[in-house]
Amino acid sequence: MNSFPVQPLKPGLVNLPGATPASAALVVDLLRRDFKAHHCFFNDKFYHDHLSHHILALHDLGAPTEHIPAMYDTEAAIQRPLHPDETHKANRITQQNWTGSLGEEHAAMYPDYLVFFSLEIVKDGVTSVLERYVFSPEANGNGSLMLARFLGGVLHPIMQAAFGQDFVVAQGLACAAVTNPEGASMMDIASGLPEIKSGPPTTLLALLRKVHKSPKLTPMTYDKNGADGDLTRVVEWFNADPNAALQSAKFTPKDFNKKVEECMWQATLLFGATGKSGRKPRMDFFLLHLLTGGLSVRVVLDALKQPLHKAQLLQAYACSAAMVTLFRGRPRIDPAIAMSHSALPQPSAALSNTKSTFGKAGGGSPWLAVLNNAAIHEEVHVIKAVRALLYYAQQYGPTPPGTVIGIVDGGGNETHNGGAKVDGTLFIRVAGVLTDALGWITHGDQRGAWEYGGIGWEETWSNAHD
Structure with missing residues (x-):
C-alpha cells in the first residue's frame, strides 16, 4: 500500500483561486x-x-x-x-x-x-x-x-x-x-465492449427522443419486490425493441469533444429539466449521477490514447445514461422547466438579509453564493453537482439559444419541445434550483433531501407532488 511515491496534487478541472x-x-x-x-x-x-x-x-x-x-x-x-x-x-x-x-x-x-x-x-x-x-x-x-x-x-x-x-x-x-x-445488459453483446459503427453521427438528444417515443417501451408498475427484479424488467423492456435508441448509436474517432459536450448537455437536462410544470422540482438522486459522471468521462477520455477506446467509453456512458433513464421511469425532458428557473439564484426573502443598490442579486457573479453554500453543505453530493455545473458553464456558458448540439434536428425541428430556447444559462439555473431544494445552508435554511421516489416509473413523474 506504500507503492506510490508522493505526487504533487494535480490541477483540478475548475481550478478556482483559493488553493495554496x-x-x-x-x-x-x-x-x-x-x-x-x-x-x-x-x-x-x-x-x-x-x-x-x-x-x-x-x-x-x-x-x-x-x-x-x-x-x-x-x-x-x-x-x-x-x-x-x-x-x-x-x-x-x-x-x-x-x-x-x-x-x-x-x-x-x-x-x-x-x-x-x-x-x-x-x-x-x-x-x-x-x-x-x-x-x-x-x-x-x-x-x-x-x-x-x-x-x-x-x-x-x-x-x-x-x-x-x-x-x-x-x-x-x-x-x-x-x-x-449492470450496463452490460444494455450493450447486449457477449464481448462486453460496445460495437463502434461507422456512418453519420446521431446526437444523444435525438436518441433520447426515440427512447421517449418508442411504442415498445410501455409504462410499468413499480415492483415492490425490490430494485433487482425491476432492473431485470428494465433490461427486458429496453431490449424488446430491436431498433431501440442505443442500438443505432454511431461514434467515429473524430471530434470526441463534441460528444463529451453532448453528454454534459443531456445530463444537465435530464437532471434539471424533468418533472412537471407547476409542480415542485424533482432533484432525482440517480439522475444526479449522470451529471457528475459526465465530468468523469471528460477526465478519463483525456487519459486514453486509442481513438477506439475513447469511442467505447462514450458509447458505454451513453448506454449507462439510457439504463439510468429507463430505471428512473423514462422522465421526459421539458426544457421550459429548466429555463423557467432564475439565472440569478439567491435565497428566498425569508432567509436573505442582503441589500444592494444594484438589485436583489447584487453585482457579482450569481455563482458566488451557490459555490459558498455548496462548500459548507454536509450532503456530500451537493458540492460535486455544483462543481460539475460550474465546469459546464465555464465551457458552454456563451452558447446562444437554439445551438445546443442535438436540440434541433437536421430538418430544423426541436428534438424536445421548447428546446430551442435553451442557452448557456441552463447551468446556473439548474445550480440555483438544486440549491433551493437542498437548502441555502449559508443563510440558515434547513437541509433538504434528494428525490428517491421508489424506482420512479413514468407515473411518478407525471404525478409529481406539489
Whole structure:
C-alpha cells in the first residue's frame, strides 16, 4: 500500500483561486489516509465512500485549508475500515487470477484489488493500466465485463478514477472490480465492449427522443419486490425493441469533444429539466449521477490514447445514461422547466438579509453564493453537482439559444419541445434550483433531501407532488 511515491496534487478541472501550497499538501495527505484506511463501500448495501470526491471538489473550488480537515473527520467517522475482518493476505490477486473474484459478492476482496492495481499503475502507468484492465477484449470477455463495471454502481468507479492522482485511480479500478456490470445488459453483446459503427453521427438528444417515443417501451408498475427484479424488467423492456435508441448509436474517432459536450448537455437536462410544470422540482438522486459522471468521462477520455477506446467509453456512458433513464421511469425532458428557473439564484426573502443598490442579486457573479453554500453543505453530493455545473458553464456558458448540439434536428425541428430556447444559462439555473431544494445552508435554511421516489416509473413523474 506504500507503492506510490508522493505526487504533487494535480490541477483540478475548475481550478478556482483559493488553493495554496499548504492546502494542496494537506489534500494529498488526506487522500492517502483515505486510500490506506477505508473500503470503497461503507456498508453492506454497497453505498460508496465519497470522501476523496468531497475533498478534491472542495480544493478544486478554492476552499480554505482550515475547512477541509473538518469535512474529512466528519465523513471518515462513517467509513468502513479497509480490512474490517483482518483476514487480508498479500498478493492474492495476480495477473493470472484477477478476473476470478469480480462483483459485489466479492466486496471483501477490495483491499486485494487495491494492492494489485496499485502495483500495476506504479509499474506501467495509468493509461496503460486503463487500456489493459478496462478496454481490452481480455478484460471484458467471458463475463469479466470490466468496462460495464467501470461505469456500474451508478458510475461511482469511473468517478473515483477521474480525480487524477494515480493512487485514486487505483481506488476506482478496485471499486470497479467489486461492482456488478449492470450496463452490460444494455450493450447486449457477449464481448462486453460496445460495437463502434461507422456512418453519420446521431446526437444523444435525438436518441433520447426515440427512447421517449418508442411504442415498445410501455409504462410499468413499480415492483415492490425490490430494485433487482425491476432492473431485470428494465433490461427486458429496453431490449424488446430491436431498433431501440442505443442500438443505432454511431461514434467515429473524430471530434470526441463534441460528444463529451453532448453528454454534459443531456445530463444537465435530464437532471434539471424533468418533472412537471407547476409542480415542485424533482432533484432525482440517480439522475444526479449522470451529471457528475459526465465530468468523469471528460477526465478519463483525456487519459486514453486509442481513438477506439475513447469511442467505447462514450458509447458505454451513453448506454449507462439510457439504463439510468429507463430505471428512473423514462422522465421526459421539458426544457421550459429548466429555463423557467432564475439565472440569478439567491435565497428566498425569508432567509436573505442582503441589500444592494444594484438589485436583489447584487453585482457579482450569481455563482458566488451557490459555490459558498455548496462548500459548507454536509450532503456530500451537493458540492460535486455544483462543481460539475460550474465546469459546464465555464465551457458552454456563451452558447446562444437554439445551438445546443442535438436540440434541433437536421430538418430544423426541436428534438424536445421548447428546446430551442435553451442557452448557456441552463447551468446556473439548474445550480440555483438544486440549491433551493437542498437548502441555502449559508443563510440558515434547513437541509433538504434528494428525490428517491421508489424506482420512479413514468407515473411518478407525471404525478409529481406539489
